[in-house]
Amino acid sequence: MLKTTRHINQLFLLFILVAALVACGGEANDSASNSADGSAVEVATVETAVPPTATATLPSPIVPTATLPPPAVVNDEPTPTHTPAPTATPEPVALYSAADFGTDRNPLTGELMADPSVLQRRPIAIKISNNPPQYTRPQHGISQADIVFEHVTETNITRFTAIFYGQTPTDVGPIRSARLIDKELPAMYDAAIFMSGSHPLILDAIAQTDIGDRIYRETATGFYRKEDDPTIPFEHTLFADPVGLWEAVEWGHDNRAPHFTTNMAFDTTPPPDGDPASYVELHYSTWSKVVWEYNAEDGRYYRSVDDEIFIDDNDGKQVSAANVIILYAPHVFNHEICVYPREDGGCDLYTTEIQIWGRGYAMLIRDGQKYDVTWLRQNRSDMFTFVDNAGNPVPLQIGNTWFQVVPFYYDDPIIE
Numbered sequence: 001m002l003k004t005t006r007h008i009n010q011l012f013l014l015f016i017l018v019a020a021l022v023a024c025g026g027e028a029n030d031s032a033s034n035s036a037d038g039s040a041v042e043v044a045t046v047e048t049a050v051p052p053t054a055t056a057t058l059p060s061p062i063v064p065t066a067t068l069p070p071p072a073v074v075n076d077e078p079t080p081t082h083t084p085a086p087t088a089t090p091e092p093v094a095l096y097s098a099a100d101f102g103t104d105r106n107p108l109t110g111e112l113m114a115d116p117s118v119l120q121r122r123p124i125a126i127k128i129s130n131n132p133p134q135y136t137r138p139q140h141g142i143s144q145a146d147i148v149f150e151h152v153t154e155t156n157i158t159r160f161t162a163i164f165y166g167q168t169p170t171d172v173g174p175i176r177s178a179r180l181i182d183k184e185l186p187a188m189y190d191a192a193i194f195m196s197g198s199h200p201l202i203l204d205a206i207a208q209t210d211i212g213d214r215i216y217r218e219t220a221t222g223f224y225r226k227e228d229d230p231t232i233p234f235e236h237t238l239f240a241d242p243v244g245l246w247e248a249v250e251w252g253h254d255n256r257a258p259h260f261t262t263n264m265a266f267d268t269t270p271p272p273d274g275d276p277a278s279y280v281e282l283h284y285s286t287w288s289k290v291v292w293e294y295n296a297e298d299g300r301y302y303r304s305v306d307d308e309i310f311i312d313d314n315d316g317k318q319v320s321a322a323n324v325i326i327l328y329a330p331h332v333f334n335h336e337i338c339v340y341p342r343e344d345g346g347c348d349l350y351t352t353e354i355q356i357w358g359r360g361y362a363m364l365i366r367d368g369q370k371y372d373v374t375w376l377r378q379n380r381s382d383m384f385t386f387v388d389n390a391g392n393p394v395p396l397q398i399g400n401t402w403f404q405v406v407p408f409y410y411d412d413p414i415i416e
Contacts, residue, residue, distance in 0.1 A: 095266040096393060106166040108146040108189070109322075110266030110398035113166060120257045123165040123191040124245055129176035131157040133306070135236040141169030143312035143319045147189070151181050151405040152331065154339050154349050156285035161185050164242060165258075169314055173239030175223070178206060180334065180353045181405075186211045188383045190258035192249050194220070196238050201337040202351060210380070214254065221248040262382040267395035271388075274369025275415070280324060282404060282413035290404065292324050294368045299397065301365070322399025326363040327375055327384070330355040331407035354405060362386065363413070366397040370415055 095101055095110050104116040113119060123146075129136040130150070142148060145162035153159050161182060162172070178198040183206050186193045192214040197203065207215060222244025225237045249255040278294040280301070292301040300320040303310040309318045331352050338347035362375045364386055373386040373394045384403075386394045 090268070093266070093268045093398060094395070095263075095398075096395070098260070098263050101263070106146065107260055107263055108163065108165050109400055110264075110396070111166060118166060118168075121165075121246055122249055122255050123163055123189045123258055124242065124249070125182070125186045125189065125191040125193045126162050126164065126172050126240065126242075126245075127176050127178050127182065127193075127195040128160040128162055128172065129174045129236060130159055135232050136174050137305075138311045138313040139173070140239065140313050141172035141242070143315070143317065144169040145400065147401050147403070148321075149181070149185060149403045149405055150290075151179070151354055152284060152352065152407070153179060154352055156287050158284050158288065163189050163191060165189075165191075168242050168246075171239050171241055171314065173226070174236045175218070175238045175240055176235070178202060180205060180337075180351060181356065182206055183209050183211070184354075184356050184380075186214060187380050188377070190260065190381070192216060192245075192254070194222075194240060194245055196235070199337065199339055199351065205337070213252075214249075216245065216248055220245070221251065222246075259381075260383065261379060262385055264383060264385060265393040265395040266398050268398055270367040270369055270397070271371060271394055274367075274371050276368065277365045277370035277415050278368050279416040280326075280365055280370075280413060281415075282326060282406065283411060284406070285410070292321070292365070292402075295320075296368060299367060300399070301402075303402070321402040322366065322397045323401040324365040324404065325375075325384075325386075325401060326365070326404045326406060326413060327356075328361045328406055328408055356384075356405070363415075364394055364396070365415075 093110070095105065098107075101107050101110070103119070104113050105111065106113055106119065108123070128139055128142055130139070139160075141164075142160065142162055144164065144167040146165045146167070147163040149161045149163075150158050151161070159176060159179065163185070164172070175194065175196050178193065178195040180202055182193055182195070185191070187210065191211075193206070193211060194216045196218050198206070203215075206212065218238055222240045222242065224239055224241065226239050227234075227237050246255060278296075280292040281289065283289050289306055291304040291307075293304070294301050300322055301324050303319045303321070311318050331354055333350040334353045335347075335350050337351040338349070339351050340349040341347050357377050357380070359374055359376050359378075362373050364371045364373045371388075371394055373388060376385050376387060377383070386396075388394050
């Protein structure tokens with residue numbers, strides 16, 4: 001009996017030992033299972049980019065890993081980007097006859113007009129000062145002129161006549177007095193002339209021409225004074241609102257579409273056989289250096305004067321042009337108009353007459369190239385046109401044009 005009881009106890013102890021071993025094995029298996037599941041959750045969190053707040057919604061750890069959502073593709077390669085369609089090359093534009101311009105292209109620039117109705121108004125020519133620079137620069141509105149003429153006055157300082165037609169700046173100035181060249185320029189573009197005034201004899205000479213009824217002085221609608229800076233002398237404070245200037249022409253019953261007797265040619269394709277001209281430097285006597293530098297990215301020439309960029313104060317941007325024309329013309333003293341008389345009856349300085357009629361030599365500069373041309377103006381109402389040695393028209397690039405009018409005796413410009 002004792003032996004039986006001992007045997008039963010041994011069996012009971014063996015049973016307890018087996019049960020303990022089984023229990024320990026189960027804990028080990030559960031621990032391994034949790035570790036494997038933890039790894040599965042970690043992989044899912046990284047590779048499927050599940051937001052942290054969504055971790056609790058992952059499948060139960062007992063679900064086989066194969067049933068989890070497929071891992072996201074790791075972005076080892078750059079994200080594809082949209083490639084814009086290539087810009088179509090613009091069709092060449094060639095404008096040689098008046099008919100080529102149609103009713104929606106500006107005859108003074110060749111540009112297509114968003115609002116062709118502006119072409120039904122008369123062009124206006126405005127005298128803009130350029131000296132002394134501390135009082136006159138930066139000028140206002142000059143970058144929006146279709147055509148600008150820079151010319152010398154009596155003492156080799158320069159002044160501008162700016163022709164406005166296709167654009168309307170917010171204001172223009174400072175505005176100064178006219179010169180004898182302003183007998184010619186408004187006639188070429190069928191324009192009205194706006195100025196502060198002029199020497200009485202010069203004003204009379206202009207008034208005696210066929211543009212005499214298109215002269216507007218500072219008392220006309222549109223003119224105003226900017227006198228907020230007391231350091232600027234009174235003569236440099238006259239400005240104008242071009243909208244008001246066109247109203248003045250309207251009130252004079254003279255605001256109509258211009259009648260052009262000739263037309264400039266424009267072509268987006270440069271003529272052949274030009275010489276390099278990415279840098280243009282010319283000197284008005286010893287007083288002022290003008291530089292035009294070509295930017296191939298936009299096909300325009302940018303202006304600097306006396307080693308400073310030349311800006312338009314309306315927008316703060318550097319003035320540029322599609323075409324620069326260095327035009328040579330006779331500069332002669334008109335001995336009937338003395339601008340600096342002496343007390344003894346003599347004259348220290350006569351006014352200069354720039355004879356821009358007939359024909360002459362010019363350099364037409366566009367698209368980084370220079371072309372030697374002959375300028376023509378056979379009739380008073382003709383605008384400048386340009387031909388080569390064979391008499392064929394030499395076209396301008398579409399856009400605005402700056403004329404640098406110079407006498408023959410000036411030094412040759414530097415062109416590179």
